[in-house]
Amino acid sequence: MVDAAVPASELNVVLSELLRTSLLPRGACVAGAVDDVTVTEVGFMAVPDIGPWLHRGQLLITTPETLARVSEPFRSFISRLSTRGVAALAVQFGGDGDTVAPELIDAAEAVGFPVIVFHGACEHHAVNNRVAVESEQIDAMFGAERLRRLLVDVVMSSGGLPELAEVIAREMKGAALVTTSDGREICHAGPSAEWKRLSSSPAVDSTGRLRTDCVEGGLGLHEFDGRFIAVAAISATHIDHGRLALFSGERGLSSYDLYLIERAASVCALVITREQAVASVEERHRANFVHDLLLGRAGDHDHVVSHAKTFGWDFDRPLVVVSIEPDPVDEPVTAMPARLPVVDRQAMAFSGAIAHRDRGAAVTALTGETVIVMGVGTDTMALVRELATVVRGEGGGGRRPFSVGVSRPAAAIEAVPTLYAQARTALTVGRRISGPWTVTQFDDLGVYRLLSLVEDQNELETFARETLRELTEETAEAQDMRNTLEVLLATNINIAETARKLHFHYNTLRYRVVKLEKMLGPFTAQPELRLDLSLALKIIAMRGINH
Template sequence: MTEWNTENSSCPDPVDAAADHPVFHPVLFADVLSSPLLPEPTVVTGDVTAARDVTNVAVMVLPDIGPWLRPGQLLITSTTVLSRLVGPASDFVAMLDRRGAAALAVRLDDASPLPEGLAAAAASLAFPVVTITADHSADSPFADGLPEMAARQIDAVFRADHTRRVLLDIVMGGDGHAALADGVARELDGAVLITTPDGRQICGAGDESALHRLAASAAIDSTGRFRTDSTEGGLGLHRLGGDHLAVSAIWANGIDHGRLVLFSPARSLTSEDLYLVEQAATVCALVVDRELAVSAVEEKHRANFVRDLLLGRGGKPEHVIAHAKTFGWDLDRPVVVVAVEPDLVGDDTASAPARLPVVERQARAFTGAVTSRDPGAAVTVLATEIVVLMGQGSDTMTVVHEFVAQVRGAGGGGRQPFSVGVSRASASVADLPALYAQARTAVQVGRRISGTWAVTHFDDLGVYRLLSLVEDTDELESFARETLRELAEDTAEAQDMRRTLEVLLATNINIAEAARQLHFHYNTLRYRVAKLEKLLGSFTAHPELRLDLSLALKIIAMRGINS
């Protein structure tokens, strides 16, 4: 088991894995190699003297060894088992190294060679691989518990086969995640959560008191998300005080679609439990595949309809309203358009699990958050953005901030930043194209002014609304540079002086108030005013120049000049 890493919460205790996996004080790999444990070892790759210290020994009798892997582990297997690996041998070695294993010992069955690519991959990682001519010695003290471990792995295979059969019957019956969660909870004897990759809960099952206990634990953040912001997405075995968790990814078509979580307040979970959870997750992936296939067709029709509306070619208002009702949307009321666009901060890194495009992941999150507050709202993906058509009310912006906070969560878990723009309310569905333009303007200008995670209403843009209508952006930037002169440069001094000028203009050249806001001495600010007037002209005496300077500062803020 591993320690659970969380942000802004008290971390659960590290796990003493002795009951699940025998461990001992660190021993040099060279000393293990010279012990009676491994018969006639031959070093294939790696520097024995530079290898990680060995703290535990494990056997691998089935290819899915992941649940039994531990840091500092000497893993013993055979070419027969390695020949059954599903993926490339190079990926297997990379996993061992990533998980902190010390070395791999392989018994050569019938003189069978190592799998293709294994030795080369190990050599590139300087990961030690040795071959042996027979089974490990049962008399060695390092072999303590290995026969029992092999037996548990084999037993887990039979238990997993039974569990898969039960869950497949549920899937074949047409049921979805809720029924699957119930089946997993019964088969594995614990409380179960199924979540998205970033931890939003899709459904739960099992004992209610256990679910409440899990909800109050450090595994769930303040917004109700399951924490996936620890190493490798929170996967593996974890301990929360006296409670235990087993977490597996739900993979479908090579894409990470979520987490299957088993929680047990009554018993310690072992590597075998984690293996069963991983196998159950493969059945959950079948439901994901099925639901994705159906929703892809439905979403295409919804997106095409919304796109036509926003382009002004939806047809007569009465036809639009009637068609929207077939999707469950209520457009026969004042509506605001909310545009959500992911911020460009570099989405998934090459080392991260493969996921759906960020805009699709965020669309799923917004669908749940928005429709729980407004069941008649429309949420759809248009290329690289999400568009929400929701009812207008006296507290529209409060509702927007609430569902944005729900989607954003408490941080971590791979949540990607996004910006939000909100339009005015419609008088008719014929207004939607203009409102969409307002929402897009609010997104783009709000991001330039406030940075990532901006939530901006069109009416809050002020003069930025007018500046955003100027199509010749080169002319705007030219005006800003000509007006601000040296202050438009990309230097720390220029930025500092622009800040001084901005506060002076905002306080209507009230030097005492500006000095207080800037934390300057009064005489220091008077010196700065003199310096600014030498650069820019006598703006303290000319209102027209102050207007030009104010506009130039806003152009720089909006267009991101030198930012």
Template sequence: MLTRSTAIAARVTDGGAESTTVESILDTDFLSEGVVIAGREGLGRIVDRLTLIENLESIRFWIGAQDLVLTTGFALAQCTEPLSSFVSAAHSAGVAGIVIHFDEDITAIGDGTRAVADELHFPLITVSESFALDHVLARGVRDRAQQQVRTMYRSERLRRLLVAKMVAGGGVAELASAAAAELDAAVLMTTSDGRRLATAGADEEVRALCRSSALDATGRLKTDSTDGGLGLRATDEGSIAVCAIAANGIDHGRVAAFSRHRTLSTQDLHVVDAAAAVFALAVTRDLALSKIEEKHRANFLRDLLLGRGGEHAHAVAHAQRFGWNIGRPVVVVVIEPIPGVDATRQTPDRMPLVDRQMMAFSGALAQRDPHAAIAALGTETVIMMGAGPNTVNAIRDIIDSVRGDGGGGRQPFAVGISRSCTSVEDIPGIYGQARTALKVGRQIYGTWAVTTFDDLGVFRLLSLVENDDELTSFTKETLHELTEQTAEARDMRKTLEMLLATNINIAETARNLHFHYNTLRYRVVKLEKILGPFTERPDLRLDLSLALKIMAMRGIDHYM
């Protein structure tokens, strides 16, 4: 015959029809000395499992919904975050409540923490005696606690191994290889939006990872989810554990372990997280070392764009120190994100948008033109690459690679492409062409515009007019009320545009606009009353065409 305590233990550990609550466990001799110090209104929360936590820094790996967490004052004293934040995080994870064994490290909980627990209806319970892990209610708790200890030792072993590799000068490739050997799994390191930086492990494991649904069609690790793709999940080829590589509040990327021959567990995720911490140190070190060189690169590229690069031979020789070849025919490409748009969803905070964008283009560019120059300058990324008959197509391929499918953090951007030049002295001129193409193309075509300078046509001339008031005045004086943003004015502008495009061919215009011939004749009469006899005057038609293009260049009309 079961006692009250053993019946509850069966429900907690094995499940059952009757729910166990925090309050019902308080009624047993397991917590007979328990005192509810906050969150009393939450005593009805369901308890599915008791979990002993001695290291609160790794609590996210060991707790789940409906866990009643057992911890100690010593563990709370080691916690680096405020206890109120710890309570809020546990509540968000669905934890049923926290039971604290007070000792000499912490003997009281602050009023602020109690207030948070009361507001959340999250039970905080204190006990004065150590937890009796041999109690029937604690069945399985000891085993889970031992798992935590074993995992902590395993994580520390890997951490020490990776730190030793890093101190010896090892890069991310060496660290990935060491982690793969220790984890007995394939290891993948990526940027924050999933681009591969290093892969290691047995060939068959790596191939399975590359085939798996964890990667998108472009070969990137999928990070386009609310949590950034972090945690444990199953794929069609095996299981994967993903953790963030973060340092100084900046999200630098992801490290993932993948196995097709075993199911990765919470313990594996904890170990991968330890590896991610060392990867973050390595990334921070590499960034610090490259930052000075990157500054020199950016300064020299800026000098070239502003005409301060020196004589041709000197500039070409200096560029070769950075691995750039500017002694060949080159084009300038300018990439600029849409102002004010940076819909980053992942935490922690990421590096500035332009820097992320430059890194993305740098990786894609290296595969097609390893001797191209690239740098983030202010609000834009500038590329100077070799020119050839297929340059524009190559640039579009690079853009498609950067945009891709899946991944995260890629924001809308516009691109301007210059003509080619063969002399360093001409670089400032083609930089201006790329800037003009970007600016005008974005105004005409909107988000994601990719525009070459040769595509601009008459817009090149219009862009040279710096006095916006003069353009506005010309447009209003030419189009009159057709400049208004009403449905009727937009419709009449569209009719006028088609008439000009067909050289006032009434029949062809009517067919293109799906109008009856007489309807269009009526519209022509109405337009001439507003604009003058444009069907008879070629000079007036030219003015009207220019006025319509000015409106398009300013992004007012996008049907052109």
């Protein structure tokens, strides 16, 4: 997506040179450095919430009176300017005073962000449209207050996100979309024609998610093929709860619209936090019940079935247990608000995905994992893979990779602890073998099931190293020879078939076999040695000891 905002005034000059022009009369730098900072445009700050009017390379001019109305800590304010790529902040004083809040100076010095003070009027071609820009900001502030009042009335009447989306779409003449933080739709409103345009636009990916995998979570004002979208974060108490988007194919959107959407998003955050407060109490009871069920202490069959019905779950049928666990990754440092814990986000995603596929399934966020207790269908694994695909989407938008383990089916409630253990084994071993985004069924593990039961992990690694010898090294040659050995064992030492699968000449493969037997022993003639080698290769695949 491309930023559609038009620069207030275009420049391309080093900040230190601007200090010697009529744009910043009697200017002085009070924080940061000015020598290596390039200014590409001039912007103006007439309202405290300046977010929609910020641009990269911008010299932002404001007054001490406006700065005094900034409600967020100066540390957060300066950090936001720096993160958005603003070149510098210039504070305009009318008289001789030049006192800037020490907290602002300290915040700017901490991140090396330039702050300039100057005196008198700006006499420069770059400020020709200052009145128009500041007037737009003030008009937006009053427009946002009117919209906020309408939305608060909806909230006070116990309205939810769908009702808020209806008001936003009507008042702002576009299609309104509320999503999770990774772009999954919660609700939408507006003309059907606008919604169809949005659904087929580059603003959403092939799975129907709003694109939140670009810079700053896709936030801001964007344009593509003459169509516009304004996206704001729905956040409260420093937690990122989702996105509010306004789409228009009929009219161009401006920073004015983005400002209104950002204010409307704060009201949406009120509704989400209200709903979460109610849901958290219920979720605690559900999680405790499922936890007891997985440990085998939830009670007898009739008690479990009747108690599950109070939560809307159907346990009076054959069941399977599915365990979903986030794969370990290094979380990038971001200026975005903190998000809900990844397990909670994934539990919500799977809950939404399974809602119309198995209404009696239980989806619960436990410590470190999401657990699903669901009914057995005609093709349970196909359903689980479908759920994983829906939740994963295209894998962007900050979506954390996860692995999935699926148990065998069982008809008795008493078997659920065993099913859970199977699901955990399938998840753990499947991830070791295939990496992230893996969906593994317990019955597909084969001999890996037995290997996973060996408690002495060092003994497994020692066995693999002693059996495969130099083939456990990290070199490309060792990996290539392991691959040859694996195919040989899979074809029961059929040289011709192995050569065909590996695209080798027959004589080339014969040479490799001789080389392998010199390293490992006469495995072509000894079935017991072939078994040892096969097990050792599986240990390497499962434990990754060659990495």
